[in-house]
Amino acid sequence: MHEWPVRVSVNGVPTEATVEPRLTLADYLRENCGLTGTHLGCEHGACGACTVLVDGQAVRGCLMFAVQADGSEVTTVEGIAGEDGELSPIQSAMRDCHGLQCGFCTPGFVVSITALLRDNPKPTDEEVREGLSGNFCRCTGYQGIVNAVHRAAEMS
Structure with a gap:
């Protein structure tokens, strides 16, 4: 080929x-x-x-x-991680808000949240859920992820 x-x-x-x-x-x-x-x-x-x-x-x-x-x-x-491997605000918020469990989906969520917050720095719950609707998580129930987006938005 x-x-x-x-x-x-x-x-x-x-x-x-x-x-x-x-x-x-x-x-x-x-x-x-x-x-x-x-x-x-x-x-x-x-x-x-x-x-x-x-x-x-x-x-x-x-x-x-x-x-x-x-x-x-x-x-x-x-x-997306900071200098010297330090966690980005989004990664820290995912950890702090229990937005991850097994971690398999976490990288995709972190990247999607990065794009979401760049385009909409203060999203509502509905906008977060719509913005992340293309990412599936089988473990968390999503509320921790939604909370993490809001925490990351506050940190930015």
Whole structure:
């Protein structure tokens, strides 16, 4: 199969690889960049575990091919943490408000919340629930996650 060159800035670090056109962005991040915080759940774009930012927009990494991200800036959950690995306000709020349990869905939520609060710094409960409706959690019941969004908004 023919391979294509891909140049992507990931969390501010330039990356370059030659990949098969069918390689997803999520697999590129995990396999080529070693960034395993982008989780693969359903691989159909429904669960949100693979959410990353591409040029600032929240996208499902399992639905986008790596070649489609060529020339883009990609931010993963690893790129959201502060300097020296300190937690971002969103990550701290998720911890403090019990917005996570098993943690599998947490990276996708953190990335989605980052985009949500950037676009709507003071969302209502309804806006939070609508903004995160593409992310599934099987453990928390969501109230801790909603509370975490409000806490993070207060911290920003």
